[in-house]
Amino acid sequence: MSRESAPKETDPMDALRTLSDESHTGENRCWPCTVLNLGLVGIGVVFLRARNRPRASLLVAVVGVAVVYLRGYLVPYTPEFAPRLVAASPVPDEWFHGKPSHRESSRQDxxxxxxxxxxxxxxxxxxxxxxxxxxxxxxxxxxxxxxxxxxxxxxxxxxxxxxxxxxxxxxxxxxxxxxxxxxxxxxxxxxxxxxxxxxxxxxxxxxxxxxxxxxxxxxxxxxxxxxxxxxxxxxxxxxxxxxxxxxxAELVESSSVSCCGGHLGPRQDPDETLVCPTCEQRLYTFEVSDN
Ligand SMILES: [Zn+2]
Known part of the structure; x- marks a missing residue:
């Protein structure tokens, strides 16, 4: 990432632009990642308040929410594990994936x-x-x-x-x-x-x-x-x-319900996939059997 190459005299707006990551925000925002990360920020804030550190908790709240807003997520590698948590949770998948992502819809056209x-x-x-x-x-x-x-x-x-x-x-x-x-x-x-x-x-x-x-x-x-x-x-x-x-590149396991893979209908089980993170292409899909 470009953190090392950031300009020396940092204009706050430039710093924000450097931080922002379009691949996980705007139309590409992954709601499982966003919700999970805001939840984690919330836990941090509550923890610090409970330990009577109001200024630290305010800082965590402001910075945490800003980073999730700008980057789509705070905890590194969230896009790789959040979709699995969502897939495993009882929350209906369509809450997070009402519309197919931009990239998917353009391919389907x-x-x-x-x-x-x-x-x-x-x-x-x-x-x-x-x-x-x-x-x-x-x-x-x-x-x-x-x-x-x-x-x-x-x-x-x-x-x-x-x-x-x-x-x-x-x-x-x-x-x-x-x-x-x-x-x-x-x-x-x-x-x-x-x-x-x-x-x-x-x-x-x-x-x-x-x-x-x-x-x-x-x-x-x-x-x-x-x-x-x-x-x-x-x-x-x-x-x-x-x-x-x-x-x-080492392949990463992902789930086809994720922001990084395809989207299935709400009633289908997500398949596990092997994805090349550099080529952004899927190398294998392990089909989930119905039995
Ligand atoms: Zn590759």
């Missing part, structure tokens, strides 16, 4: 949609995929834990590193050339980088997903003959990612 995977329409359920992969020796099971076989895992990471250095153009071409079921691809960039599938650009695959799935698809080709399983398996590989294949 056009007919294209973000796609989770190359395997979106392969039609194999997750359990079958994992069973087949483990029968082929690609995945190993230890107790309740799943692992990629060591040789597979290192081959996959090596290939991802190579693909990560490619331009978006060349990645898009490689994807089209490798997968028989993909007949048209085109690079597409807005505030993030994607490969669009189909000449109508109806599906957008995030760049890190393309890198991870294309690398996995190629590695699986040496072990599997079944094309559908290769594609579905490539999707399953992403659950084993701990870093972003494009920028190397």
């Amino acid at each position: 056009v007919t294209r949609q973000e796609s989770e995977s190359l395997a979106d329409d392969v039609g194999m359920d997750g359990e079958t995929v994992l069973r087949e992969l483990s029968a082929a020796g690609v995945i190993e099971v230890e107790g309740a834990q799943l692992f990629l076989a060591t040789a597979i895992d290192s081959a996959w990471h090596e290939r991802m590193d190579e693909l990560a250095d490619r331009s978006l153009d060349s990645l898009s071409t490689a994807l089209q050339a490798s997968l028989p079921r993909v007949d048209y691809t085109e690079p597409y960039a807005d505030d993030a980088e994607w490969v669009a599938l189909g000449s109508d650009h109806k599906q957008l695959l995030p760049r890190p997903v393309v890198v991870a799935e294309l690398a996995a698809y190629e590695v699986l080709g040496e072990r599997l003959d079944d094309e559908r399983l290769r594609v579905a398996g490539a999707e399953a590989f992403r659950m084993f990612l701990d870093r972003c294949p494009v920028c190397g």
